[in-house]
Amino acid sequence: MDIGRWIDRHAGFSPDKVAVRTLREEISYAGLADRIDRAARALAGELGLVRGDRIAYLGLNSAEQLVLTFAAARAGLSIVPLNWRLAAPEHAFILKDCEAKVLFIEQAFRDHLTDPIPGLRTVGSDFSSDGMPSLSDLMSAAGDAPLKTEGGHKDPLLLCYTSGTTGRPKGAVLTQDAIQYNALNAQHMHDMTAADHVLTVLPMFHVGGLNIQTTPVLHCGGTVTLHARFDPAATLKAIETLRPTLTVQVPATMEAMIRHPDWQATDLSSLRVVATGSTDVPTALIEAFHARDLPVIQVYGSTETAPVAVYQRSDDARTRFGSIGRAGLHTEIRLVDSDDKDVPDGEPGEILVRGRHVATGYWNDAEQTATAFRDGWFRSGDIAHRDKDGWLWFRDRVKNVIISGGENIYPAEIERVLREVPGIVEVAVVGRPDARWGAAPVAVVACDDPGMTPACVAAAFEGRLARYKHPKDVFIVEALPRNAMGKVKLDTVRELVGELGPAAS
Incomplete structure (x- = not known):
C-alpha cells in the first residue's frame, strides 16, 4: 500500500x-x-x-x-x-x-x-x-x-540531495517505508495525535521541514498550516491566532523569533512543545524558550535517516538539557571507534544508525554508498558519547576533530564557549597545521562589537577549557562564508586561516 x-x-x-x-x-x-x-x-x-x-x-x-x-x-x-x-x-x-x-x-x-x-x-x-x-x-x-x-512501501519516494560544504551534492534515496517508519518515530517523539496542529515554516525541500512533523501529523490525521517560507513576525502571529500545538525551529529561526519585538508579547500558550533539529543547539536559545514556558526538545538525524533517529520527549526538555536524546522507537544506534569497536559509556564514538527509516544509499553513486552504508548501518560522521542512562550527547563531526599533541580537540566544544561571548555573532573553529603539535585550533569570529579584539576573545577561555583546547589564534572577520543552505563553509574557513599565517607554537 x-x-x-x-x-x-x-x-x-x-x-x-x-x-x-x-x-x-x-x-x-x-x-x-x-x-x-x-x-x-x-x-x-x-x-x-x-x-x-x-x-x-x-x-x-x-x-x-x-x-x-x-x-x-x-x-x-x-x-x-x-x-x-x-x-x-x-x-x-x-x-x-x-x-x-x-x-x-x-x-x-x-x-x-x-x-x-x-x-x-x-x-x-x-x-x-x-x-x-x-x-x-x-x-x-x-x-x-x-x-x-x-x-x-519498497519503492523509492524521496530523492533528497544533501547540501554538504564541499564537492557535489549526493542524492539520498528514501523509500515509502522509510517515510512510514520516520513518521512512527516522530509520533512517539512528540506524543503526536490527530488532535495536533503543526505549523510548518521550515523549507520542505529538507527532510527536517517535511518529515519531523509535517508528514507525521498527516499520517495520524492532524492538521498542517504551511508558511511559504519563514518570517519571524508571521510565525509569531500564526502561533497567537491559529493556535498550533507543535512546530519545528532551527537555531537561526529561534534566534530570529527571540530578537523580534513581538516575542515577549505574543501568546505562545497553544504550543505543547517546540522541536529543534541541529547537531549543536546553543543553550542560550533553548533557555530563552524555556523562559516563556515552552519546552524545547532536540532531535538528531540527517537526510539519510529521514531524519528522525535520536530524540528527546517533552518530559526530557529540562531534565536532560543539552542531550540530543535516546535512540528512537524504531532505530538502533551504535557508537564506535576508528576500528568499528563499540565504545564504553562516556567515551566518544561515531554514531551509526540502523532502521527502516534509513536511506537505501545514494542515487547513482556506488562509491559513496559503499563508504557511508556498511553492514546495514549508516555511518553518520558525527561523534557523540552515551551516558550511563543511555542518553546521547553530541560532540562534533568526525572530519572536524583536531588531533593536537595526541589529544582530540572538538571544535564544537570551543564554539560553545565563543557563542557566550557578548558581541560575537558567528563562530567557526578549524584546525591548522602546527610544527610542534601537529595541528592547533584556530577561531574565526564575526562580531557586532567594533571594540572586540582577539585578546578579548581569547580571555573567554580562561578557567573554562583545558589550556591545550584554547585557540592558538583568533581572527575577526566581517562575516563567515556560507553555502546556499546557510551552513558555514569550513573548507573556505580553513583556506582563510592558512592564508593568514602559521599558528603560534
Missing part, C-alpha cells in the same frame, strides 16, 4: 477535517485525497510517467508540493524537492544527475532554468503559460482510468 492511502483513510473517517492550510486556502482530508488521486492519474496518464521515474519540484512550501509527494507515492515515482536557494547551475546539475522527467516549478523560479535540459518537461505548479501547462490543467484533464501500476 502506498503512503497516499494515509490520506484516503483519514478522508473516510474525517472527510471535512482540515488537513492542510495555507494563506490561500484550507483543504479538507476529502479534498486532499481527491487532489492526490487526480495528480497521480495526471502523472501516469497526461505525462506518461512510469513506475521508477523521477519528478522534481522547485518552489516554496505549498500544498502542491504535498499533493505531488503523495501522488508520486501513488504512482510509484520518486520526487526530488529542490532547494530554491541554489543557483541555476546547481539546479541543473541535480536535475541531470537524477534524470528527472518532469520539473514542477513555481512561477517565481521559472528563470532558474536558463538552459534547456534534454528529456526534461516543465510544468507550472501554480501557473500556466504558452507552451507550459499547469499542474491544475493536467489534473483537470486526467481521466478516470485506473493506474496501470501503483507504488508500494
